Amino acid sequence: LIKDSGFRQALLNTFVFVMGTTPVTTVMALVLALMINSVRRGNQVFRSVFFLPSIVSIVVTASIFKSFYSPVGMLNRIVEFFGLTGHGWLVEKGFAMPAIMMMNVWAYTGYYMVLYLAALTAVPKQLYEAAEVDGADEWQQLWYITLPQIRYMTIFVIVINTIRSWQVFPEVFTLTHGGPVGTTNTLVHHLYDTAFRYHDMGYASAISFVLLGIIMVFAFVQMHILQGRDESKRATEQ
Numbered sequence: 001l002i003k004d005s006g007f008r009q010a011l012l013n014t015f016v017f018v019m020g021t022t023p024v025t026t027v028m029a030l031v032l033a034l035m036i037n038s039v040r041r042g043n044q045v046f047r048s049v050f051f052l053p054s055i056v057s058i059v060v061t062a063s064i065f066k067s068f069y070s071p072v073g074m075l076n077r078i079v080e081f082f083g084l085t086g087h088g089w090l091v092e093k094g095f096a097m098p099a100i101m102m103m104n105v106w107a108y109t110g111y112y113m114v115l116y117l118a119a120l121t122a123v124p125k126q127l128y129e130a131a132e133v134d135g136a137d138e139w140q141q142l143w144y145i146t147l148p149q150i151r152y153m154t155i156f157v158i159v160i161n162t163i164r165s166w167q168v169f170p171e172v173f174t175l176t177h178g179g180p181v182g183t184t185n186t187l188v189h190h191l192y193d194t195a196f197r198y199h200d201m202g203y204a205s206a207i208s209f210v211l212l213g214i215i216m217v218f219a220f221v222q223m224h225i226l227q228g229r230d231e232s233k234r235a236t237e238q
Contacts, residue, residue, distance in 0.1 A: 001206060009182050010190035013097065017186060018165040018218075020101045026157055028109045033116035034142070047117065054111035062174035065103045066090070069175075090176050093183045100171050100184060108164070112157050119153035120146070159219050166215050187211050 001007045036046045053061065068074050069089040076086030089099045127145050136144070147154075169188040172178060178185030178193070187207065195204035 010185045014186040029112035032113045037120045051110040058170045096184045119150040123149045
């Protein structure tokens with residue numbers, strides 16, 4: 001595996017995908033949850049609208065985005081409307097991976113938003129009332145009450161988001177099949193090609209065990225870091 005250039009490229013592509021989607025998806029989900037939680041009327045409508053993409057099959061979503069990204073698709077029409085040059089978003093090296101990442105963020109942000117909304121509704125209202133009496137503004141309430149109260153949900157969201165991102169496959173398979181020139185080939189897609197295209201099951205099994213180890217390491221490190229921050233905050237407060 002170490003000597004396999006295809007595996008190294010797939011590993012790098014997957015790492016870039018994880019680093020480019022996990023933070024953005026997590027932050028956007030938290031921001032949307034905070035905004036919807038502050039809406040007094042019609043918040044269920046907004047919740048449904050943002051959650052809708054996550055219940056649609058990712059293959060269906062990818063097929064829609066494939067038409068959206070096509071040379072004669074809506075995205076190029078929008079770009080050309082503003083006097084810019086359109087691109088082959090899925091066939092150019094510099095745009096293929098960002099295009100997949102953008103679709104992934106759009107598809108999954110609503111799911112994590114709902115998780116954050118569940119955590120926000122569990123925060124005791126008495127804490128905010130006491131903070132208002134003490135003169136705390138909205139930013140102070142967010143920093144000292146909301147974020148600490150939903151820290152365990154944040155750990156959960158980051159971990160499962162990271163695991164899902166390392167296992168990205170349907171988006172790549174539907175949109176680019178790993179192209180152009182392997183720039184969007186991810187670990188799971190490389191595993192799929194090795195097992196079911198080239199019928200090398202032993203080598204594919206080795207890739208799967210490496211992927212399992214990477215996911216376990218990332219999950220352990222993230223949980224350790226976030227829980228360590230919680231313990232340090234508790235020690236400071238005491």
